[in-house]
Amino acid sequence: MPLQTCVIKIGSNVITQESGMPDFLRIKSLCVQVASLKNKGIRVILVTSGAVAFGRKNLKLPEKTNPVLKKQIWAANGQIALINTYQNLFADLGFAIAQILVTKEDFRDRKHYLNMKNCIEGLLSQGIIPVINENDTVAITELMFTDNDELASLTAAMINADTLILLTNVDGIYTGPPDHPDSELIHHVDSKSLDLSQYIQAGKSSFGRGGMLTKLNMAKKSANLGIRVFIANGKKEGVLDDILDGNAICTHFEPSPVKHSPKKWLAHGEQYYKGEIKINEGAKKALFSQKISSLLPVGVISFSGDFEKGDILRIIDEAGNRIGLGRAEYGIKSLTEKIGLKNQKPIIHYDYLYLFTHD
Numbered sequence: 099m100p101l102q103t104c105v106i107k108i109g110s111n112v113i114t115q116e117s118g119m120p121d122f123l124r125i126k127s128l129c130v131q132v133a134s135l136k137n138k139g140i141r142v143i144l145v146t147s148g149a150v151a152f153g154r155k156n157l158k159l160p161e162k163t164n165p166v167l168k169k170q171i172w173a174a175n176g177q178i179a180l181i182n183t184y185q186n187l188f189a190d191l192g193f194a195i196a197q198i199l200v201t202k203e204d205f206r207d208r209k210h211y212l213n214m215k216n217c218i219e220g221l222l223s224q225g226i227i228p229v230i231n232e233n234d235t236v237a238i239t240e241l242m243f244t245d246n247d248e249l250a251s252l253t254a255a256m257i258n259a260d261t262l263i264l265l266t267n268v269d270g271i272y273t274g275p276p277d278h279p280d281s282e283l284i285h286h287v288d289s290k291s292l293d294l295s296q297y298i299q300a301g302k303s304s305f306g307r308g309g310m311l312t313k314l315n316m317a318k319k320s321a322n323l324g325i326r327v328f329i330a331n332g333k334k335e336g337v338l339d340d341i342l343d344g345n346a347i348c349t350h351f352e353p354s355p356v357k358h359s360p361k362k363w364l365a366h367g368e369q370y371y372k373g374e375i376k377i378n379e380g381a382k383k384a385l386f387s388q389k390i391s392s393l394l395p396v397g398v399i400s401f402s403g404d405f406e407k408g409d410i411l412r413i414i415d416e417a418g419n420r421i422g423l424g425r426a427e428y429g430i431k432s433l434t435e436k437i438g439l440k441n442q443k444p445i446i447h448y449d450y451l452y453l454f455t456h457d
Contacts, residue, residue: 101342103141103222104261106132107250110147111267112332119155120148120179124333126187128265131338132227133191138342141222143257144195144229145250146184152176177231184229194226199233205252206370208408208425211363215256222257248366251316254325255362262320263341264313265332270349271314287321288352317351322455323365324356357452364410364423364452371412371423373403373430375445382415385422385453392444393424393451395436405430411446425450 108128115121125148132142153172156179163171181197188195198218205211221228232249247264254262271294274281284294294314317327330337330348340346357365377385381397393413405411406429413422424446426433436442 101135101140101261103143103257103259104135104263105143105145105250105254105257105259106263106338107145107246107265108147108332109246109264109266110151112265113146113148114151118151120151120183122183125183127335128332128338129184129187129191131336133188133193135338135342136193136225136227140342142227143218143222143253143259144184144227145246145253146180146229146231147246149173149176149180149231152179152183155179180231181229188227195229196221196226198228198230200230200249201233202369205256205363205366206410208363211256218253218257245312247312247316251320252366254320255323255366258359258362259325262317262325262327263338264317264327264329265337266310266313266329267331267333268310269331269334269347270329271310283347284349285347286350286352287317289322289354317349319365321351321353322357323362324353326353327351358449360425360450361452364425364450367410367423367452368412370410371403372409373401373405373426374412374414375401376414376416376418377421379416382421385413385451390448392448393446394440394444395433395442396438396440398433398437398445401430401433401437403430413446420454422451422453424452 113121113125113128132144135142150169150172153174153176156175157172159168159171177199181195185195198214200214204214218228230249230253232246250262250264253259268276269283271284271287272281273284287294313329317329320327328341328346328348328350330341330346334340337346337348341348375393376399377393377397378399381393384391384397385393399416403411405426407426409426411424411426412420413424415421427443427445427447433445436445
């Protein structure tokens, strides 16, 4: 599988020292490696953490400062230094960059989502490297990504990337704590692999929000959408070149068949849905049959929420189990008139229907 379009997520622990200060030598090394990929004709999008670390370096705040405000201040200040560092390093290597700051809300609306996708595609068409980060200065809890692993996974799905590389400070997923002598690196994961979450202890990195469990979940979701995923050690010299050459010591997630673009958008819509639809057993069987089926009003038992055409709906069965997500073909007023009736336009068309493989 050739590498053509790649999203590379650089974690906070990769580009910070043990003290929490930025590691400029590591950032420079990664930029040189990205430039090498670019020179091979590969389209690269960077999703980078590190703004808070740069802000922490620049600004000493009183200990009593509210933790949320402290982070917002550091992020607002540090983002300037972070992006300037990337800009100067890539300029020396002959490449221009562009900054994109996003929140979860930017992925919720299909039209807004497509506008963002078109912007990134436009940058890539001009050979410009998009550098994406969460807008920590305005994101509040309910609008925050789990961490930048989720943002990278969303971005990879949005631009139809063939490869997602999650760089952290360990070689990948282990059968126990990475520093335990009996732990072994899991090199390959496919659809038949056992549930790896049993090996991962809950926790987060020193300087970021996320942990290995988030990486695992995002990697599995991306692989299910047809995106090849690598979790690798960004502190290892030449790690990107090793991944390209197939020589990297890492965890590789084998991709499933590629899903269509709308289904990729919906796959990440669990937290964005505006309404919920309960369907009967007959409709459930139709959706999961081998025959391509849309969701018709005749199969709808009830619904809740306040939604319009284009909003994401969550689908549940009679027992309340989550079975899928879909884009509403019309709003709540029209569905109220059509519910339970035959020969009506689908409330969710098959092209905009994503069914969960496991629950």
